Amino acid sequence: MSTPQKVAVIIGVGAANGMGASLCRRFAASGYHVYVAGRTAEKVNTVAESISSTGKLATAFTCDATSPEQVKGLFDAAAETGDISLAIYNAGNNMPGEFLNMEPSYFESCWRVACFGGFLFSQQALLHMNEKKKGTLIFTGASASLRGKPFFSAFTAAKAGLRALSQSLAREFGPKGIHVAHIVIDGAIDGDRINKGRPEVAEKLGKDGLVDMEGIIDIYEMIEGQPSRAWTHEIDVRTSTEQF
Template identity: 40%
Template sequence: MSAAAAAVFQAGRSCRIGGRFSQSKLLHSIVSSQPMHSASAGSQQCREMSSFFFSYSSSTFSSSGSPVQNGERADIDSSAASEARPPVVFVVGAGDATGAAVARRFARDGFTACVSRRPRHAAQLQDLTESIRSAGHRAESVPLDARKPDDVVAAVDRIERDVGPIEIAVFNIGANVKFDTVDTTPRVFMKVWEMACFAGFLVGKECGQRMKQRGHGTIIFTGATASVQSNPGFSAFSSAKHGLRAVAGSLARELAPDGIHVCHVLIDGMIDTAFVRDNFPAVYADRKPRQGILSPDSIAEQYAALHRQPKDAWTFEMDLRPWVAKW
C-alpha cells in the first residue's frame, strides 16, 4: 500500500465512530480542493488518494450505503450511510449537449451523476446514464418534471437517501421559444416561465436546504443572452431568464455565509447542438472549424472550474462566448 493510500485508510479508520463512518469531509476535501486532473506537483498523490478512497468505500459499503462485514450488510442509519457514499452531481436538464457534457465531466471527477429530464425523455436519459457507466463512472437516471414542487422534493429526497449527498446541483433547463409579444398566448408565457424560472427556484431551494445542513456545496444555474438582454420575439424566454438570474443572485447572497457557492453562467452564443447544425448549416460550417461555436465540453470544463474555486475568490456570474462573437 502506498503512503497516499495508507493515509486515506488511516483517515477512514479514524472516522469510524460507534461502528459508523463519517467521511464526507475527507471526501469533500479530495474531490473539491484537490482536482484529479491538477497539474500541480501533488496531483499524482491526489489521484492515488481519491482512487483508493472510492475503492475503500466501495469495498466497505454496499450499494445502499450500509457497511459490509464479511460479505453481509450491517445496519446503519441513513445519515451515516449518506456521509459514507461518494457525493452527487444533480443535473436537471441533462439534454444531449450541455447537460450531458456537465454530467460526464463531474462523473470523471468521482461524483455520482444523477441526471434528470422530463419523463417523456426517459429513454434518452437512460442512454446517457449507460454511456457514463460504460466509461467506468457512476450514474443514475432521475426522470423529473421540475415544474412540480412535490416531484422535485421527492427526487431530492430519493437521491439523498438512496444515492448520496448532493454536492453539486446544476439547473440547465432550456425553454427557448420565439413569438412576438402580441402573438404570445398566456399559456405559452406561463409554461416558459415555469420551465426556465420557477423550476430553477424549486431545484435551488431544495438542494440549498440540504447543502446548508452540511456547510458546503455548489449550485450552478445556466443562463443565456436573454438573461440580460431582451430581443424582439423573446419576451417570454427573456423574462423567465431574467427571473432565473434574480433567483440565483438572491440565493447566492443568502447561502454564501453557509459555505454554499451559487453561480449563474451566461451562455452568450450558439452551442454545438443538433439544432444548430440542422437549422444553421452555413453558420455552423463557417464557425465550427474556427472554434466559433461553444462546445458543450468546453462549457462543462468551466462549470467544473467554478466548483473548484477557493472560498476567497468565488465567482457569482460568468459569461461564456466564442472569441469571434460580437458583443
Template identity: 45%
Template sequence: MNTSALSSTAPEKAACVVVVGVGAEQGIGAAVCRRFAQEKLKVYVVGRTLNKVETVVAAINAKGGHAVAYGLDAEDEQQVQALFDRISHQQEQLSAVIHNVGGNIPSIFLQTSLQFFNQMWRSTFLSAVLVSQSSLKIFQRQQQGTLIFTGASASLRGKPYFAAFTMGKSALRSYALNLAQIYSPQNIHVAHVVVDGMVDGDRVNKALLGLGRLVRLTRGGGGLNIEAIAENYWMLYQQSRNLWTHELDLRPYQENF
C-alpha cells in the same frame, strides 16, 4: 471545491452530483454530467425524457463512471422534492446541483399567447426555484454545497422575438445572484453562468432540418463548445471559498457583446 464544516468524526458519505435538464447526448447537460463523472463522482442524470438520459448514463458508465438515470418534470414540485428526498434517505453527500432547464423558443410579441409566456416562465424560472428550494435545504444541513444555474445573455439584453425567453432568464439571473448573497456566508456557492451564443449541440445543429448547424458555422467562432462549457462548470465547483465566482460570462471569441 467547498471545504466541509462537518465534524471529522462523522462518517464519510458518498458524494453525488445532480444535473437537472439533461436532454440530447450532445448538449450542455450531458457534457456537464460527463465532466463530473470523470472525477469519480456519482452523477444523477435528470431529464424529462427518460430514454435520452438513459443514453447519456450508458455512455458514462461504459467508460467507468457512475451515473444514474432519473426522469422527472422539473416544473413539478412533488417530483423534484422526491428526487432530493431519495438522496437524503440514501445518506449521500450532495456536492453540487446544476440547473440546466429551459430552451430558447422565438415568438412575435404581439402574437404570443399567455399560455406560451406561462410555459416559458415555468421552464426557465419556476423549475429553478423548485430545484434550488429542495437542494438548498440539504446544503444547509451539510453546511456546504455548490449550486449552478445555466443562464443566457437574454438575461442582460433581450432581442427581437425573444421576449418570453428574456422574461424567464432575467428573473433567473436576479434570483441566482440574490441566492448567492444570502447563502455564501453559509458556505454554499451559488453561481449563474451567462451562455452567450449558439451552442454546438444537437438542439442547434438539428434545428430547422439541419439549417441550425449551417447558421452556427457561419457565425463568428462557430458556436460554444459543450465540453468547454462543462469544463467551466467544473472550475466553478473546484473554487475555494476564499474567492468565489458568482457570475461567469461564456461566449465565442467573435460573439457580439
C-alpha cells in the same frame, strides 16, 4: 470511517451530445455519483448507461422541473445515495415568439421551465446543502439573462428572473458556506440541438461562431472547485466572433 459518496444532481439532460449530458459525463469522471435528470426517460437512461459503461457512477431519474413533487422526489432519492455536493439547473429551452400574437399560456410555460423550475430545484438543493453548510449550486443562463432582444420577450423575462434569483441566493447562502453561481452562455452551443435541430443556422455560423461545448464545461468544473476565499458568482462565455 468511510467518506460519504459525493452526489451531483444535474437537471435538463436531453441529447447525448448536449450540455446536460456533457456536464454529467464530466462530473462523473471527477468522482461524483451523478443523478441524470430530465423529462424524457429514454434520453436520461441513455446518458446514464453510457456513463455506467465506463465504470463511473450515474443514476437516471425522469423528472419534470416544473413539478414540485417530482423535484422533491429527485433530491430525496439523491440524498439516499450520499451527500448532495453539487446541483446544476440546466433546464429551459430557447423560446422565441411574436409578442402581439403570444398566447398567455406560452409566456407562462416559458417562465415555468426557465424560472419557476429554478426555484423548485434550488430550494430542494439548498435544503440539503444547508444541513452540511457546504455545496455548489450552478444555474445555466443565456444571452437573454442580460438583455432582451426582439421576439424573445417570454424567454428574456424567464431567464432574467432566474439570474435575479441566483443573485439573491448567492447573497443569502454564501455566508453559510454554499457557493451559488450563474453562467451566461452568450451564443449557440456546438451540440446536437443546433447541429441536428437547426443545421442551416449551424452552417451559417460556422465552427467559429458556435460556442465550444468542452470549453463551457471547463468553466462549470472551475467554479465547482473554487476555494471559498475566491468564489465567482457570474461569468459569461462566448465565441471570439460574437457581438456583445
